[in-house]
Amino acid sequence: MKYIFGPVPSRRLGLSLGLDLIPFKTCSYNCVYCELGRTTHLTIERKPYVKAKEILDDLEAFFADKTHPPVDYITLGGSGEPTLNAELETIILGAKALKKAPVAVLTNASLIWQIEVQRALLAADAVLPSLDAVTEGIWKKVNRPHPLLKIQQIVEGLKDFRQAYSGEIWLEVLFVKGINDSKEEIERLKAEIEEINPERIQINTVVRPPAESGIAPLTESELNVIKGILGEKAEIIAHFKRHIDQQSSLEHLKEDILAMLKRRPCTLQDIAVALGVHMNGVVKMIDELQKQGEIDTYEHSGKRFFVVKSLSR
Ligand code: SF4
Known part of the structure; x- marks a missing residue:
């Protein structure tokens, strides 16, 4: 199952089964806080980066295995922007047709002004868009978008989508110290968010090592202010949503992964499931271990395995 990760515990979505619709770091944004590092393919081109059939076959195989626990959500996201996948609607409808769990989409909302993207998202049970800033200069600083995108178009797209969509919208705002946390920007965000009218406003800050150095989080008391x-719909999700997890803190993740890979070669998914950590954290740590020359990788039966250097062939 190449396109499934988890199920993993998620503060926002309970036990979430992730679907990865996009190649690693293919995104319309290059956020300064991205825990996956810099975007390697900055694009707004929608295409079937991964075919719906391949993803849905994986999903069916997952649910055919009765040993898996029931999941709270099937979550479309992964290591890039999922709405870039032109087969998004087919994937959502196919996942829903299995009747195993509601379907949620994590999106940076950058393409939500496009009719086809809105139409696809209408099929989801919950849409979790991000909106970190509404002032053009601040948005460009924090999200470093594709040059053809416009923040006003995105904000209007979110409002239009709200009019058409009867499911849940949980809007995330991630604050970065000194970039999008001024009183004026928060007031502007508040005014636009009121018009977007999401069911929940989820406040976050930088809690994982970010793409860029010098990017700092807000404190808990600043988030509380x-x-x-932002009012009664607002909740703080920092320290939960993007953390590695309770069982395996970031300091211990490296040792845990090396210990696993000493026992046997594993895929990224094996590691994420066994350690109960988010796929994104595993990807980043594996990348570091490869750079440090501690692990090797090879392909077998169409899957990519990782192994500590001393065991590699
Ligand atoms: S945080 Fe999300 S939207 Fe931003 S660059 Fe990373 S993957 Fe793209």
């Missing part, structure tokens, strides 16, 4: 400004 923002929560007060």
